[in-house]
Amino acid sequence: MLRLPKILTLLLGIVLVCSARAEIVVVVNLDSSVDSFSRRELVDLYMGRTQHFPDGSLVLRLDLPPDSQARSDFYRGLVNKSVAEVNAYWAKLLFTGRASPPQVISNSVNVLKAVRENKNAIGYLDSKDVDKSVKVVSRVD
Amino acid sequence: MAFLRRIHRVIFLLAWVLVAPFSHADESDLSGMFRFSGFATLGATKGGNEILGFRRELDREGLYDGDWSMLAESSVGLQLDINPTGKWGGTLQLLGKDTVDDSWSDAVSWAFLRYRFNPDWTLRVGRIGIDQYMLSEYRSVGFSYVWIRPPMEFYTLAGFDFFDGMDLAWTTPLGSGTLMAKLQAGQIGNTYEVEGNELELRLKPIFGGTLHWESDHWLARISASRLRFDQREDYFPGTQLLAEALGNPALAPFWPQAAAYSDDFLLDDPYVHYLSAGVAYDKHSWQVQLEANHVDSDTEYYPSVTGSYLSVGRQIGTVTPFVLAAWAQSQNDRFIVEPPALSMYPPLDAALTALAEGLQTARDQGPIEQHTLSLGMRWDVRYDIALKAQWDHSWVHAYGAGLWEQKETLTEDTELNTFSLNLNCIF
Numbered sequence: 001m002l003r004l005p006k007i008l009t010l011l012l013g014i015v016l017v018c019s020a021r022a023e024i025v026v027v028v029n030l031d032s033s034v035d036s037f038s039r040r041e042l043v044d045l046y047m048g049r050t051q052h053f054p055d056g057s058l059v060l061r062l063d064l065p066p067d068s069q070a071r072s073d074f075y076r077g078l079v080n081k082s083v084a085e086v087n088a089y090w091a092k093l094l095f096t097g098r099a100s101p102p103q104v105i106s107n108s109v110n111v112l113k114a115v116r117e118n119k120n121a122i123g124y125l126d127s128k129d130v131d132k133s134v135k136v137v138s139r140v141d
Numbered sequence: 142m143a144f145l146r147r148i149h150r151v152i153f154l155l156a157w158v159l160v161a162p163f164s165h166a167d168e169s170d171l172s173g174m175f176r177f178s179g180f181a182t183l184g185a186t187k188g189g190n191e192i193l194g195f196r197r198e199l200d201r202e203g204l205y206d207g208d209w210s211m212l213a214e215s216s217v218g219l220q221l222d223i224n225p226t227g228k229w230g231g232t233l234q235l236l237g238k239d240t241v242d243d244s245w246s247d248a249v250s251w252a253f254l255r256y257r258f259n260p261d262w263t264l265r266v267g268r269i270g271i272d273q274y275m276l277s278e279y280r281s282v283g284f285s286y287v288w289i290r291p292p293m294e295f296y297t298l299a300g301f302d303f304f305d306g307m308d309l310a311w312t313t314p315l316g317s318g319t320l321m322a323k324l325q326a327g328q329i330g331n332t333y334e335v336e337g338n339e340l341e342l343r344l345k346p347i348f349g350g351t352l353h354w355e356s357d358h359w360l361a362r363i364s365a366s367r368l369r370f371d372q373r374e375d376y377f378p379g380t381q382l383l384a385e386a387l388g389n390p391a392l393a394p395f396w397p398q399a400a401a402y403s404d405d406f407l408l409d410d411p412y413v414h415y416l417s418a419g420v421a422y423d424k425h426s427w428q429v430q431l432e433a434n435h436v437d438s439d440t441e442y443y444p445s446v447t448g449s450y451l452s453v454g455r456q457i458g459t460v461t462p463f464v465l466a467a468w469a470q471s472q473n474d475r476f477i478v479e480p481p482a483l484s485m486y487p488p489l490d491a492a493l494t495a496l497a498e499g500l501q502t503a504r505d506q507g508p509i510e511q512h513t514l515s516l517g518m519r520w521d522v523r524y525d526i527a528l529k530a531q532w533d534h535s536w537v538h539a540y541g542a543g544l545w546e547q548k549e550t551l552t553e554d555t556e557l558n559t560f561s562l563n564l565n566c567i568f
Contacts, residue, residue: 043357049312049319051227052260058227066524079357084459084521091180091285091567096270096278097232097251100176100222 021073023127026138027112029119037138042078045122048090048099053120061102062111062123070108070126077140176222182283184214184563193537194546195559197290198280198297200240203546207558212239214290214563216281218250230255231267236281250281250303266307272323272351273299273366275419275432283565287428287463287519289531290561292450294469294513295432297544299415301368304329304347318356325349329368342378343371349415358424363417370411370440377442380406383499395493396481402500405441413438428454428461437472444507444543445472459522465515471508475540478504505550510541526566533559 026042028034033055037045044050045061053059064071066083075086093099105111108125115121115134122137130136187209188195194203197214204213216238224230234251253267270278276291277299283289290296306327313320328345349366370377376384388403419432433449447470454463478501481493517531535557542551 044319049355050260056260082459082521083524084527087524087567088285088527091282092279094178094222095180095218095220095234095282095285097222097234097253097255097265100224 021077021141022070024070024074024077024124024140025127025130025136026122026124026140027115027130027134028122028137029115030133030135031119032135032137034137035135039078039138039140042138042140046075046078046102047086048093048101051099057120060114060118060121062114062121063102063104064108064111064125065104065106068107070124073126074124074140174224176224177220178222178568179217179219180282180284180565180567181217182215182281182563182565184211184283184289184561186210186213186559186561186563188213188533188557188559188561189545190555190557192548192551193542193555193557194548195557196297196546197293198302202239202241205548214561215239218281220251228257230257238281261312263310263312264307265310268303268305269308269325269327271301271304271329271347271366272308272325272349273301273364273415274417274434275360275362275421275430277302282567283529283563284525284527284567287454287461287529288452288465288515288517289529289563292452292465292467292513292515293533293535293544294467294509294511295434295448295450298436298444298446298448298469298509301329301344306347315354316356318354318359321351321353321355323351323353325351325366328371344368345371358422360419360421360423362419364415365417366415368413368415370408370413370443375408376406377408377440380442380503383496383503386496387500392481392493392496395484395489396479396497398479399481399496402478408440411440413440413443426456428452428456428463441476442503442507444509446470446509447472454519459520461519461521463515463517463519465517466512467515468512469509469544471510471541471543473508475508476504477501502550505540506547507543508541509543510538511544512536525568526564529561529563529565531559531561533561535559 026037034053045059051059072083075081075083090101094101105114108129111123111125112131112134115123186204187207189203189205189207191206194205195213196203201213204210216236218234218236220232220234222232231254232251235248236250237248249268251268251270253265253269255263255265257263272278274295276286276296279285280291280296304327308323308325310321310323326346326348329347330343347366347368349364351362351364353362384403384406387399392399414437415434417432417434421430430452436446438445448468450465450467452463452465454461478497480497483490513533513535515531515533517529520528522528537551537555537557539551539553
């Protein structure tokens with residue numbers, strides 16, 4: 001009888017671990033004038049409402065591949081939408097010529113590289129993959 | 142054969158999309174100088190009856206007798222975006238679908254240059270989407286909405302997808318969202334099918350304005366536009382033969398109203414005004430959308446109409462079932478032609494009767510009075526592919542079938558079903 005609570009706890013733990021989203025960090029170049037981003041500013045950038053940093057410079061927005069877990073977690077945390085829903089939303093902006101979606105980068109290593117090499121870049125990745133070569137300006141979970 | 146080639150292209154693109162996902166990775170060109178993208182819909186539609194032909198847009202061919210068609214709603218779009226600098230950019234979009242005239246110039250849906258003065262102000266010049274209603278600019282991109290098609294009662298009559306001219310947009314944060322104000326000016330030329338004849342409409346100038354506010358969960362917009370038929374002092378396109386016959390002075394002794402009927406075809410005050418308002422809400426898996434419009438025409442042969450629709454959808458995992466109700470109603474009562482007096486000369490009487498019948502038919506086929514209830518479902522198979530199914534049941538009133546292609550005047554109230562199944566993708 002004592003085993004049952006243990007098994008239930010274990011099962012609950014597994015469910016929680018499996019359903020928990022990874023913490024996503026949003027990163028910019030070390031030389032960027034931006035030190036932090038509010039959720040609203042991130043939504044405006046990643047949902048195509050603005051393509052500029054607060055200082056007016058053009059942003060190079062980076063995305064991870066549509067089948068990546070980090071992309072799914074990022075948009076779920078940011079706007080509570082699935083990748084398919086975000087794509088449907090972007091299809092409206094792209095195919096009306098209003099805005100282009102972020103550039104897709106194949107993995108988090110290349111996101112770090114692209115952010116290091118581009119002063120105006122912004123990207124996101126799983127917090128376990130981040131290093132000191134970029135500046136963390138926001139967290140999404 | 143052109144249609145077959147087009148369908149082959151859609152199938153090819155659908156195959157390609159499976160290996161080339163939307164927003165594929167390309168680290169070699171981070172500048173975003175060139176971006177190729179596209180959208181496609183491959184659909185089967187069953188609709189129409191022996192009199193009324195289903196058409197999703199006015200420039201499509203009618204589908205009759207409850208037949209199945211792969212052409213009625215299939216389409217493919219290809220887009221090239223060029224962004225050489227942050228300020229300058231350009232977009233070219235080609236749209237392939239089964240239209241009445243298969244004209245290649247109409248297949249260019251967008252071709253414009255964009256100049257961004259600063260983050261708030263943007264000017265576009267060229268061929269641009271006309272921003273009349275909520276879905277006007279992306280009605281062909283099936284992946285971007287939940288239904289098989291934007292509601293017929295609202296969108297079929299808005300037959301103008303694009304214009305040639307310019308627009309100026311201003312955006313600013315407002316409350317919890319972003320406000321966009323846009324002004325558009327230019328001209329339109331397009332071809333439609335009316336009673337089996339191709340009909341070219343030229344509208345010049347057109348002016349329009351839109352206010353669009355969007356937050357995380359809400360979208361609200363109003364728009365107004367004013368279109369002018371270019372054929373001023375001329376007969377309404379496609380009505381010239383009938384109008385000239387009615388205008389023959391020899392008819393006056395037997396049919397005094399004929400000259401006035403002929404003048405009704407003249408475009409002496411050739412303006413059409415569109416007003417619309419819409420609201421959309423998307424939160425906690427609920428998707429609710431409502432739009433209403435009023436089209437006010439000074440021309441007898443372009444109907445003044447009021448339309449609206451309400452859609453409610455609920456997302457359950459990757460599936461979104463929805464229900465949609467839509468209405469459209471012309472403003473004017475049925476126009477009854479005064480019959481001519483008989484001349485006692487049979488050949489002339491036959492001609493007069495034929496003219497009167499022709500005129501009554503022309504007056505009866507424009508007005509719109511119908512409503513439709515739709516049930517359907519969207520399934521997001523993958524992040525770039527959606528499968529949809531929809532059933533529409535339409536109640537069309539006698540002499541109110543103006544949204545349908547008509548083989549003859551609809552003289553009795555009619556109910557029709559339309560069934561559609563389609564696959565939508567972006568790439």
